[in-house]
Amino acid sequence: MPSVLPDGEPVPEDGALPASALVGAGERPLGFYLHVPYCATRCGYCDFNTYTATELRSSGGVLASRDNYAATLADEVRLARKVLGDDPRPVRTVFVGGGTPTLLAAADLVRMLDAVREEFGLAEDAEVTTEANPESVDPAYLAELRAGGFNRISFGMQSARRHVLKVLDRTHTPGRPEACVAEARAAGFDHVNLDLIYGTPGESDEDWRASLEAAVGAGPDHVSAYALIVEEGTGLARRIRRGEVPMTDDDVHADRYLIAEEMLSAAGFDWYEVSNWATSEAGRCLHNELYWRGADWWGTGPGAHSHVGGVRWWNVKHPGAYAAALAAGRSPGAGRELLPAEDRRVERILLELRLREGCPLELLKPAGRAAAGRAVADGLLAPEAYGRGRAVLTLRGRLLADAVVRDLVD
Numbered sequence: 224m225p226s227v228l229p230d231g232e233p234v235p236e237d238g239a240l241p242a243s244a245l246v247g248a249g250e251r252p253l254g255f256y257l258h259v260p261y262c263a264t265r266c267g268y269c270d271f272n273t274y275t276a277t278e279l280r281s282s283g284g285v286l287a288s289r290d291n292y293a294a295t296l297a298d299e300v301r302l303a304r305k306v307l308g309d310d311p312r313p314v315r316t317v318f319v320g321g322g323t324p325t326l327l328a329a330a331d332l333v334r335m336l337d338a339v340r341e342e343f344g345l346a347e348d349a350e351v352t353t354e355a356n357p358e359s360v361d362p363a364y365l366a367e368l369r370a371g372g373f374n375r376i377s378f379g380m381q382s383a384r385r386h387v388l389k390v391l392d393r394t395h396t397p398g399r400p401e402a403c404v405a406e407a408r409a410a411g412f413d414h415v416n417l418d419l420i421y422g423t424p425g426e427s428d429e430d431w432r433a434s435l436e437a438a439v440g441a442g443p444d445h446v447s448a449y450a451l452i453v454e455e456g457t458g459l460a461r462r463i464r465r466g467e468v469p470m471t472d473d474d475v476h477a478d479r480y481l482i483a484e485e486m487l488s489a490a491g492f493d494w495y496e497v498s499n500w501a502t503s504e505a506g507r508c509l510h511n512e513l514y515w516r517g518a519d520w521w522g523t524g525p526g527a528h529s530h531v532g533g534v535r536w537w538n539v540k541h542p543g544a545y546a547a548a549l550a551a552g553r554s555p556g557a558g559r560e561l562l563p564a565e566d567r568r569v570e571r572i573l574l575e576l577r578l579r580e581g582c583p584l585e586l587l588k589p590a591g592r593a594a595a596g597r598a599v600a601d602g603l604l605a606p607e608a609y610g611r612g613r614a615v616l617t618l619r620g621r622l623l624a625d626a627v628v629r630d631l632v633d
Contacts, residue, residue, distance in 0.1 A: 228526070228537055234556030238306045241561065244532030245310070251532075254316035254513045255303075255339050257296060258524025259324040259332075260542055261289050274542060292542070293331035297338035298549040299523040304342040307521075307531075313344040316510035316520075319353040326356070329364045333371030340372070350375055350414075350509045357399040365403075365410040375508075377416040377447075378403050383437035384430045387423045401441035408442065414506055416445035421479035422471045423451050431479050432486065439490040444506035446492060447499050448483045450476045477622050484618060497577045497621050515574045517567070525555075533562045569632050576628055581608055581615030587631055594630040603627050 260274050317339055319332055332353055339345070352375040353368065368376070380400035381393050388397065400417060407415050417438045421431050438446055451471070484494065492500035496515065501507045513520050522529040525545040528537045536559030539545050548555040562570070568586055575582035581604075584592060595614050598604040603623060608615035620627055 228540060228557055229560075231536070231558030231560045234536055234554050234559050236553045238302055238554030238556060240306055240531060240534055243561075244534040245307070246532065248307075248310055248519065248532060249312060251312075252315040252513055252518045253310070253312045253343070254318070254510050254518065254520040255300070255314055255343075256510070256520055256522040256524075256527060256529075257317065257319045257324075257335050257339075258522065258527040259292070259319060259321040259327060260525045261292075261321065261326045262323045289327060291546075292327065293334040295546045295549055296335050296523050299555060300335075300338040300342050302549070302554060303521045303523070310343075313346040314339055314349060315346045316350045316513055317345070317352070318510040321354055323356045323359060324353050325359040325364065329367035329371070332368060332373070336372050345372075352377060352414075352508070352510060354379065355403070357395040357403045360403060360406070362406045362410065365407050365412070369410045369412055374412060375414040375416070376407050376412050377418060377445075378407075380417045380434070380438060381420045382423065382426070382430065383434040384426070387426045387430055387434075390423050390425055391420065398437075401437055404441040404443050414445060415443040416447060416508070417441065417443045419446065419448045419483075420451050421448060421483065422476045424469045424471060426471070428478065428482065431482055435483060435486045439486065439492075444502040445499070445508065446487060446501075448480075448487075449498050450480070480622060481618075484621075493579075494621075495579045497616070497624055512578075515578055517571060517574070533567060535560055535562060572632050573628050576614060576616060576631070577624060579615070581605075581613045584609070584612050584614055587614070590633065591631045594633070598627055598630065 262274070317336060319335065324332060336351060345351070351373045353373055354377045357378050357380070365376070378400045379393070379395075381391055382388050383397050385397050388395070404415050404417065419434055419438060421434075435446075435448075483500075487494075487500045491502050493502075494500050495507050496511070499508065499511070510520075517530075519531045520529060521531065522538070524538065525542045526538055526540040528535065536556045538555045539548065539557045545555045572582050572586050572591075575586075584595060587595060595604060595609065598614075598620065599606050599609045602617055603620035604627070605615040605617050605620075614631065616624060616627065
C-alpha cells in the first residue's frame with residue numbers, strides 16, 4: 224500500500240478555507256487534478272494511491288465501485304464550487320491522473336470534465352489532459368475523449384524493451400505506446416506525451432537508447448524521463464532486497480540522463496524542467512507548471528492533494544471512505560496545513576530551480592546567495608543567468624539538482 228498521509232490539522236466538515244487563502248485569488252491560475260485510483264494490476268515500482276479490484280473487494284466497501292466513481296468525484300467538484308464561492312476564475316488546466324484513468328469508460332472521464340466545466344467554466348485555451356495505459360485505449364476511445372474536450376494525453380511507455388517492462392510489471396506490449404501516439408494524433412489531440420523510466424534493474428545503455436529512439440520516432444511533442452525510485456514497501460523493493468534483481472546506482476542514472484539529453488536535444492526537444500522535454504512552448508505541460516510555480520489547484524479523489532493560497536490539504540486515501548464522506552455531505556479532507564512564509568519561500572526555490580527559467584536570486588538569503596556564487600564557479604549554475612539575477616541550472620547542475628537546492632536553502 225502507498226505510504227501514509229502526512230499529519231495536519233483537521234479539515235472542517237464543509238471544507239471551508241481560511242479567508243486569507245482567497246486573498247488575491249483572481250491573480251493566480253486555477254487548475255484541477257482529478258484522481259482515478261483504479262488499476263488492473265499493481266506495478267512493482269508503484270507507490271501511488273491506487274487499488275486493484277481485488278484490493279477493493281477485500282475492503283468490503285460497495286461505495287468503492289468504479290461504476291459510480293465519476294458521479295462521486297463530481298460531488299467533490301461541486302463542493303469545491305461552494306468552498307471557493309464566487310471565485311470568477313475559469314479553470315486553466317485539468318489533469319486526470321491515476322492509477323489508470325482509462326480503466327473507466329471514456330464517457331466517465333468526459334463526465335468528470337463536464338463537472339468542472341459546469342461549475343467553474345474552462346479558460347478558452349484550457350489544457351485538458353488525461354494519463355492513459357496503452358493497452359486500455361483504442362481509436363474509438365480516443366475519439367470520444369477528444370470530442371468531449373480533452374486536448375492532451377500522456378501515455379505510460381516506460382521502456383521499449385520487453386525485459387525491462389517485465390521487471391517493472393508493466394503489461395503493455397512493446398510498440399503499443401508508439402501506435403497510441405499515431406491514434407491520438409488521428410483523433411485530433413493537440414499534444415501527446417510519452418512517459419519513460421530509466422535505471423530499471425537489468426536495463427543497459429543500449430536498452431535506454433532504444434527506448435528513446437522509439438519514443439522520438441513515434442512523434443510526440445513532449446517526453447518525460449524519470450529515474451526509477453525504489454520506494455519502500457513496493458514489490459520491486461522486496462525483489463531487490465531478496466537479491467532477485469540488481470539495483471542501479473546514481474552514476475548509472477547520471478549516464479542515462481546525459482543520454483536522454485543528448486538524444487532528445489538532437490531530435491528537437493528542449494528541456495524546460497529537469498525531467499521534461501518539449502518540442503515547443505505550446506507542448507509544455509501547463510498543469511505541472513501550476514504545481515512548480517505555486518499556483519492554485521484543487522485535487523479531487525482519494526488521497527489527492529490540493530493547494531489554494533498557501534493552504535495545502537489532502538483527502539482520505541481509500542475510495543470507500545472518500546465516497547462515504549461525500550455521500551454524507553462532508554468534505555473528504557483528511558488534514559491540512561497553512562504554509563508559513565518561510566516554507567513557501569523554500570518550496571519556491573526547490574521547485575522553480577528545476578525549471579529552465581530558474582528562480583530569482585532575491586529568494587535566497589545571504590548564505591544562499593553565497594552558495595549560488597560558489598555553484599556558478601563550480602559549473603552548476605549558469606553564469607549569464609546569474610548576472611541577470613537568476614539561478615539557472617547547467618546540464619551538470621541538473622545532474623546534481625537536489626544537492627544544489629540544499630545548498631541554496633541552507
